[in-house]
Amino acid sequence: MKLYALPGSLNSRKLLALIHHLALQVEIVAMTVEQVQSDHYAAINPNRLAPTLVDGDFILWESNAIGVYLAHESALIPTGLQARMDMLRWLHWEGIHFNKALGTIFFEAVVRPQLGWGATNQTLVDDALQQAGRYLPVLDSHLANRLFILGDRLSFVDFAMASAEPYRDRLSIEFDRFPNVQRFYDRVAALPAWQKALRKAPVAVAA
């Protein structure tokens, strides 16, 4: 199996941490942004976005689908219909709402200047900050009586939800207003697999 990744990016990091945590035999192909945008890569991911998993003839893109595929049958995926739907609910919420907002701020504040891709799009940042202001209290209140997103056990959702964690000081968000989110971020940041995913991140996309 091969994972084509932009290792400094949020959606690739969640999978790198998962792969390290489960010690999966997955070859990580670290790409640059130019490689992700190439026609060559579009053959496996027509969106020209990372990550993409190639498992024999099976090609899978969308990081959360890849995470569920890789963690399938491990303790990081809950069993039972309702628990699985709870997982899906939070994975959708993470991708569509929460980290969509944080990812936009991350891109505008960290990636764009680093790649020299022109001036910050302040309209986008303002909208993303408004969205973050809407969704952070939801997460903070959810985490008030839980260690992790699905309860007291680590799951793949935690790697997905925490993907902006390394950049929390650079996102112009007052995270201290959300102490449960801060503690959750700290808990995930303390995992050896998370640290390993960070250490291995090259500088192609993020510091």
Ligand SMILES: N[C@@H](CCC(=O)N[C@@H](CS)C(=O)NCC(=O)O)C(=O)O
């Ligand atoms: N919903 C997709 C989003 C993928 C995505 O936005 N990838 C970004 C990095 S986090 C990317 O490849 N950006 C490169 C570009 O925009 O050229 C997923 O979860 O896999």
